[in-house]
Amino acid sequence: MYTVHQIKIVLVQENIATDKEADEYIKVAEKKSVPLIEYLLEANIIEEESFFQALALSIKKPFISLKDKTIRQDILFLIPEAIAKTHEVIAYEKTENGILKIAAVDPDDIQTFEFIEKRHNMKVEVSLTTPSSIRQILRMYHQSLETEFNSLKNKSKEEESKNGGADLTRIASDLPVIRLVNSLLEYAIFEGASDIHIEPEETEIAVRYRIDGILRRL
Numbered sequence: 001m002y003t004v005h006q007i008k009i010v011l012v013q014e015n016i017a018t019d020k021e022a023d024e025y026i027k028v029a030e031k032k033s034v035p036l037i038e039y040l041l042e043a044n045i046i047e048e049e050s051f052f053q054a055l056a057l058s059i060k061k062p063f064i065s066l067k068d069k070t071i072r073q074d075i076l077f078l079i080p081e082a083i084a085k086t087h088e089v090i091a092y093e094k095t096e097n098g099i100l101k102i103a104a105v106d107p108d109d110i111q112t113f114e115f116i117e118k119r120h121n122m123k124v125e126v127s128l129t130t131p132s133s134i135r136q137i138l139r140m141y142h143q144s145l146e147t148e149f150n151s152l153k154n155k156s157k158e159e160e161s162k163n164g165g166a167d168l169t170r171i172a173s174d175l176p177v178i179r180l181v182n183s184l185l186e187y188a189i190f191e192g193a194s195d196i197h198i199e200p201e202e203t204e205i206a207v208r209y210r211i212d213g214i215l216r217r218l
Contacts, residue, residue, distance in 0.1 A: 001106045002059055007036050010054050016046060041131075048130050056128040061107045066092060066133035071140065075100075078120055081141040082187035087112045088134045098122050103129035119186075 004026055011017040017025065029039035040046045049065060056063035071092045078091045078100065088105035089112055100122050107128045117124050184207065188196055193209035208215045
């Protein structure tokens with residue numbers, strides 16, 4: 001992750017703050033026990049995209065905005081949703097020569113990038129992006145899942161209309177459950193979780209992983 005010092009350099013270089021003001025922001029963020037970037041965004045001290053562009057230039061990383069970007073479903077799902085959400089990383093393009101382009105909030109998350117490379121046996125090319133870009137694209141996982149369920153529902157109706165009863169075996173094979181379970185297991189393995197807890201709640205299902213003896217919600 002980019003350091004506090006690197007963030008301070010950009011603040012001063014971009015005339016967002018003086019050296020003294022930057023030091024004060026750092027102290028306030030430490031007092032609040034929040035990351036400096038998070039504090040700067042919440043306090044409206046920086047404009048997210050322009051600051052991250054300047055930060056990318058400063059740390060010599062390419063920058064990409066994912067806002068309003070359409071990503072093919074097969075490419076998006078190369079990174080399981082759980083890992084994409086927790087590590088703030090998105091797969092958005094695959095080149096003809098087999099390079100997977102990914103966007104991350106932390107361009108130095110080597111462990112995650114190596115996991116992706118080994119899983120798909122392809123080289124990854126990392127660009128810095130903004131937290132809001134990641135959040136926007138994460139919605140695509142849920143939109144895609146909703147589309148799959150609607151498609152499943154329509155198939156069920158068609159089968160019932162044709163045969164007087166749904167072919168449950170064939171329909172079940174189309175369920176996106178396999179993808180969901182694989183995603184949950186991959187995340188558990190990646191994070192070294194000892195067990196997974198799936199807890200039905202009133203309006204949603206909570207998933208918790210036991211990591212280092214502590215139950216953590218996804």
